[in-house]
Amino acid sequence: MLEVSEILNASILIVDDQEANVMLLELMLRNEGYTNITTTQEPRKVARLHADTQFDLILLDLQMPEMDGFEVMEALKEIEVASYLPVLVLTAQPAHKLRALQAGAKDFVSKPFDFVEVQTRIRNMLEVRLLYRKLGDQNLVLEQKVLERTAELRQSEARFQRFTELSSDWYWEQDASGKLTQFSGPVEEMLGIGQNATVEELEAAGWNVQQRMELAEKIANREPFLDFIYSRTLTNGTVQYMQVNCEPIFDSASAFAGYRGIGLDVTYRMKRA
Numbered sequence: 490m491l492e493v494s495e496i497l498n499a500s501i502l503i504v505d506d507q508e509a510n511v512m513l514l515e516l517m518l519r520n521e522g523y524t525n526i527t528t529t530q531e532p533r534k535v536a537r538l539h540a541d542t543q544f545d546l547i548l549l550d551l552q553m554p555e556m557d558g559f560e561v562m563e564a565l566k567e568i569e570v571a572s573y574l575p576v577l578v579l580t581a582q583p584a585h586k587l588r589a590l591q592a593g594a595k596d597f598v599s600k601p602f603d604f605v606e607v608q609t610r611i612r613n614m615l616e617v618r619l620l621y622r623k624l625g626d627q628n629l630v631l632e633q634k635v636l637e638r639t640a641e642l643r644q645s646e647a648r649f650q651r652f653t654e655l656s657s658d659w660y661w662e663q664d665a666s667g668k669l670t671q672f673s674g675p676v677e678e679m680l681g682i683g684q685n686a687t688v689e690e691l692e693a694a695g696w697n698v699q700q701r702m703e704l705a706e707k708i709a710n711r712e713p714f715l716d717f718i719y720s721r722t723l724t725n726g727t728v729q730y731m732q733v734n735c736e737p738i739f740d741s742a743s744a745f746a747g748y749r750g751i752g753l754d755v756t757y758r759m760k761r762a
Contacts, residue, residue: 491619497521499545499615503528504535504561505579506553510600514548517604518611532556536564544575545618546611551580551589562592575618577610657751662738664747679731679752681705695722704733711737711745718755730759 501523505511511528518526529538532553539547547565551558558578565574574593580586581600589597596614598607659674661682669682676682681691681701691698700719707714713736720730735750 496615500525502544502547505550506530532561535561540568547576549576658754660751662749730756
């Protein structure tokens with residue numbers, strides 16, 4: 490809803506080559522309490538005036554020498570980026586009314602003026618115009634908030650990812666089909682994702698087959714787990730220990746969307762234990 494003061498403080502431009510008409514309309518508006526009124530008898534100045542002020546309403550005479558109201562509206566279209574012409578035309582020619590509306594005017598009043606009609610149409614147009622602007626401003630504020638929130642989420646995501654990298658030797662994310670979407674470090678080697686290695690191949694690579702099979706089963710079953718430790722024997726005879734923490738990912742509809750986890754080389758810790 491609009492306050493009465495918002496309507497009465499709206500910016501209005503009166504355009505008519507006849508001084509008497511300008512004075513009559515201005516006096517009528519001021520008597521109604523409107524305070525922000527500009528007038529001109531030079532139609533060529535209208536586009537520049539509107540570019541500078543962005544009037545809430547333009548009362549525009551159609552019959553003017555040098556540049557008529559239709560030409561003024563064409564000039565206004567070039568600067569009104571929202572494609573909304575806040576124009577109420579003033580005309581004594583009934584045939585011009587439809588043409589004016591087709592040219593972009595939002596309403597019209599007939600000459601000679603009926604003051605009640607003029608006041609009603611002006612107020613109605615201002616209410617629509619101001620609500621239109623208020624909605625646009627609210628959309629801009631909302632859009633800005635969305636951009637700010639998106640930036641915050643991206644920063645948070647970047648911090649989380651960086652923290653994950655610092656606190657682990659590798660991390661990974663999979664989609665619902667099991668395909669790696671993001672990872673850091675030797676994930677494929679340490680977890681065997683996408684390799685489908687046989688028992689013989691695991692043994693040949695020095696892995697503890699039972700542990701690797703158990704790990705693969707947990708991931709295949711989308712199980713969350715913490716501090717799962719498995720090992721392999723390297724070619725020099727030393728045993729390497731890995732620890733992984735994993736969890737499934739679900740979307741807003743609670744549908745499975747993938748899997749993610751982090752891994753650490755805990756060989757030093759295990760040998761000290």
